[in-house]
Amino acid sequence: QVLLVQSGAEVMKPGSSVKVSCRVSGGNFDSYGFTWVRQAPGQGLEWLGRITPTLGTTKISQKVQGRITISADEFRNEVNMELRSLESDDTAVYFCARGRENWVDAFEIWGQGTTVTVSP
Amino acid sequence: DIQMTQSPSSLTASVGDRVTVTCRASQDIGSWLAWYQQMPDRPPKLLIYGAFTLQSGVPSRFTGSGSGRDFTLTITSLQPEDFATYYCQHADSFPITFGHGTRVELK
Numbered sequence: 183q184v185l186l187v188q189s190g191a192e193v194m195k196p197g198s199s200v201k202v203s204c205r206v207s208g209g210n211f212d213s214y215g216f217t218w219v220r221q222a223p224g225q226g227l228e229w230l231g232r233i234t235p236t237l238g239t240t241k242i243s244q245k246v247q248g249r250i251t252i253s254a255d256e257f258r259n260e261v262n263m264e265l266r267s268l269e270s271d272d273t274a275v276y277f278c279a280r281g282r283e284n285w286v287d288a289f290e291i292w293g294q295g296t297t298v299t300v301s302p
Numbered sequence: 303d304i305q306m307t308q309s310p311s312s313l314t315a316s317v318g319d320r321v322t323v324t325c326r327a328s329q330d331i332g333s334w335l336a337w338y339q340q341m342p343d344r345p346p347k348l349l350i351y352g353a354f355t356l357q358s359g360v361p362s363r364f365t366g367s368g369s370g371r372d373f374t375l376t377i378t379s380l381q382p383e384d385f386a387t388y389y390c391q392h393a394d395s396f397p398i399t400f401g402h403g404t405r406v407e408l409k
Contacts, residue, residue: 217398219346226389226400226401226402226403227338227346227389227391227400227403228400229397229398229399229400241396243396243397244397245397277345277346279345282348282351285336285351285352285393287334287336287391287393287398288336288348288351288352288357288393289336289338289346289348290348290357292345292346292347293345294345295345
């Protein structure tokens with residue numbers, strides 16, 4: 183059974199950077215896409231971007247383009263999301279998710295979520 | 303960006319009720335639509351993809367329909383574990399966007 187295990191909660195200062203990791207447990211990257219989604223407190227879901235590690239391709243939301251890097255570490259079997267120049271509006275739970283094999287943007291496996299709090 | 307408009311934003315229902323949630327895309331997305339269920343403090347759970355294909359392990363009381371711009375999620379007989387928030391999501395193009403959610407509460 184494949185699980186996505188995310189790193190722990192972070193409290194960050196405005197203007198700083200945060201890196202959230204997502205380890206693939208019980209499986210490999212194979213040809214799957216891995217997506218990052220965030221959810222601000224009491225709000226809906228926001229797509230941030232996707233990486234397909236075996237293809238080396240990424241797609242990024244224009245809203246965070248220039249501030250975000252999504253990468254994959256095949257040795258550690260993890261995908262990472264770094265968000266820079268943090269603002270209070272970046273306070274959210276960040277989820278990684280794996281797409282289906284035949285429908286890459288239907289997210290069938292999710293990490294437990296990582297709370298990122300941006301506070302002075 | 304494609305806007306996804308869900309309605310209603312919330313509803314109250316009883317166990318055994320038939321519940322319908324609708325989702326309208328701002329442009330034609332074919333069948334590139336998925337539905338998720340989210341419990342409080344939990345990640346979303348994929349219910350349906352391709353507008354009507356049930357994800358493995360999801361009970362058959364959940365059905366999806368529609369194509370183009372208008373889509374529907376139906377729960378044929380609401381169970382206690384179905385009280386949650388439901389989101390639609392398109393996958394037609396980038397950026398992927400979600401509806402704002404429909405909260406299903408106990409009457």
